[in-house]
Amino acid sequence: MADSTFFAQILTPEGTLFVGDVNSVKVPGTNGAFQLLTRHAAILSSLEPGEVEVKQATSLQKFSISGGFIEMSQNCLTLIAESVQGQ
């Protein structure tokens, strides 16, 4: 199973919100929402205000963001959010 996970982190100006290995991440992209799985092609996208869903093997976490960016390269995902409310 280790194969289907990848490293993800969510960064905000006031701290690192999430770090860990995940199965998938769903984000509200500017061109529409999309989901990133392991070995996604290198991508840099801006995000709209909306909900981010982080899926791990046993849990699902949700974050509301007010916009930001997502970058994924070499199976490493980084989400930089301007501000995040709750989970």
Place this chain on the structure above:
Amino acid sequence: MPNLRDIRNRITSINNTQQITKAMKMVAAAKLRKAQNRMLENRPYAGKLRDVVANLAASEVQGGEAYQTPALSPLLRQPVQTERVLVIVVGSDRGLCGGFNTNLFKAVEQELKGSLAEYHNQGRVDLVCVGRKSVAYFKKRNYSVTGEHPGFFDHLAFDTAADIMKTASTKFEDAVYDAVYIAYNEFKSVISQNRVVEQVLPINPDALTGNSSGKNSSKETGQASGVTGKVSQSVAQFIYEPNPKEILGRLLPLYLNVQFWKAVLESNAAEQGARMAAMDNATENAKELERTLRLKYNQARQSAITTEISEIVSGAAALQG
């Protein structure tokens, strides 16, 4: 002969002062710790953001020179001639922190009379003051203060900082200002601060692409990669959504906000550090003062006793005789 009671009163009052300064020092130490943590928490974010900007800048899609053109983003405007200058001064809200504010304000004034003298003399420099102390200082001296944010550090939040920078960058886009500077105290160590007056707009393209040997940038990316660990800096062929231009258009304001936020956090930590040092000094001085007063008091007391004894002795001698 100094009055015994007067000295005693002074000793008590100095003792009280000492207690206050000691307490303030400890409060500052606690706040410093918090401020330092916030600074550290911001680092991965700031570092990553810089990486992304550098990545975009270096990407083939952008094609070197083209990326510097203002067409991509009005924030990349490189004014031919500087008409009006904005300086954002980040001071503190509270005093009792030694030369923290005074030194910074002096550095700003020096800058205004030095490299910015040309604009200053013609009244083409505006100031935005952050923190009660800087508002008070610059308004009293009749500088053109266009924005004031007293009490900024009471509720330190990224949003409020972003608002200040947004106002400044919008004015830069609208060509109201052609250059924007930030003046703040850089946190060097707990007991020392660096006064920094740095230019944030127009954006230096070299700084973005990471070509510069800027000490700050290298320090921060180093920190960031330590945290992110697995993220390596490669110029892989990225998919840009929706397109590089739009991403850059959104990224740059954020980049500026973060730059300002960083300055604010540094200044906040530096302030607490400065206060801690100042209060430590004050406590030491009070101790010293108390010691000398105590000596004086004992001397006075001794001489008072001596006089009393000799009076009694001479009185007894007179009776006997």
